Amino acid sequence: MRKVDYHMHTYFSADSEENPRNHVLEAIENGLEEICFTEHRDFHFPGMSFDLAVSSYFKEIRALQQEFDSKIIIKIGLEMGLDSRFKKEINDFVHSVPFDFVIGSVHEINDCEVYDHTGYYEEKSKQQAQQMYFEAVLDCIRTFDCFNSLGHLDYVARYGPYEDKSIDFEQYEGIIRQIAKELVAKNKGMEVNTRLFQLKKTQTFYHFFLEQYVKAGGKIVTLGTDSHIAQRDWSSVSLARQLIADAGITSLSTFTKQILD
Numbered sequence: 001m002r003k004v005d006y007h008m009h010t011y012f013s014a015d016s017e018e019n020p021r022n023h024v025l026e027a028i029e030n031g032l033e034e035i036c037f038t039e040h041r042d043f044h045f046p047g048m049s050f051d052l053a054v055s056s057y058f059k060e061i062r063a064l065q066q067e068f069d070s071k072i073i074i075k076i077g078l079e080m081g082l083d084s085r086f087k088k089e090i091n092d093f094v095h096s097v098p099f100d101f102v103i104g105s106v107h108e109i110n111d112c113e114v115y116d117h118t119g120y121y122e123e124k125s126k127q128q129a130q131q132m133y134f135e136a137v138l139d140c141i142r143t144f145d146c147f148n149s150l151g152h153l154d155y156v157a158r159y160g161p162y163e164d165k166s167i168d169f170e171q172y173e174g175i176i177r178q179i180a181k182e183l184v185a186k187n188k189g190m191e192v193n194t195r196l197f198q199l200k201k202t203q204t205f206y207h208f209f210l211e212q213y214v215k216a217g218g219k220i221v222t223l224g225t226d227s228h229i230a231q232r233d234w235s236s237v238s239l240a241r242q243l244i245a246d247a248g249i250t251s252l253s254t255f256t257k258q259i260l261d
Contacts, residue, residue: 001241004252005232006036007079007103007151007191007224012057013040014050015228022230024064027072030234034073034254036101037061038224042081043089046113050081054097075256077101080147082140083108094146101255103191103224104147106155109136116159126162127171134175141182148255149189149222153179154205157196166201169208180212189220189253192244197236203243210247220253220260 008023009016020037027035039057042050058076065074078099080090083106094102107113112120114133121129133156141150153176157167169176183190190213196202210221221244225232244252254261 001245001250002034002252002254003032004034004036004223004254005032005225005227005237006077006101006149006222006254007038007193007226008035009039009079009226009228010037012037012052013228014048015040018229020060020064023227024068024072024074026230026232028068030232032072034075036075036077036254038077038079038101038103040079040081041093042083042107043086044083044111045081045108046111046118052078075100075254077103079103079105079151081105081107082144082147084139084143087143090144091146098257100257101149102147102258103149103151104140104144104188105151106133106137106140109133114156114159121160126160126165129160130156130167131172131175134172134179138175138179138182141179141186141188145186147188148258149191149220149253150179150183151191151224152193152195152226153190153209154193154196154202157202157205166199167205169205173208176209177212180209180218181216183213184216184218187220189222190218191222191224192240193224193226194233194236194240195226197240198233203239206240207243207247210244210249214247214249219249221249222253
């Protein structure tokens, strides 16, 4: 299984200050064969503008591709915030730029960011907040075709005013099975995101999600650290790679111009 990281952010994303070069050097030092930058673009994000300076982004990453050509493969990707209200704008944007790879992610619902200290969690139990998030994800999968892999299905487990933020898979088995089947039906991949992989419950969640995805016939699996700084928890990456292998996936998916390599 090739060593890759297909989810990372730099100062081209509004929530990162990292220099892309530092990501490249960190990846090379730790033996990665291929990386893909996936900068944010959201058409609406409460309290923050997630625009993307496409020309500057491509110019800088292409320079790094040339400089490190003999040491690592570098792809230019996007993390697209999916929002059904902006279907035309999102589709037009993605199709107008030659990205190698597009993650489809849900970050906000009904003008409310799924984040700490926002109104999203007000007057909701943890189960209600998480169920609402999964329903929004399922709706976006059905609405959009302009992405290659679904990002961080466990995003909602990062936040909220709950002592235990983790996801109890059994409570949502039905809708997660629907999500997996819908991804397979549309020939979309799923991401194993290592952001919370130091937690056993995260590993359990992705074990079951992978199981459902593979049972449904899914074969497109991407691995991403979702790192906003160059340093990573490499032990979590190793755990994720083993979990993916245990699910019967022998090769991590990579893309060029949004075509599966």
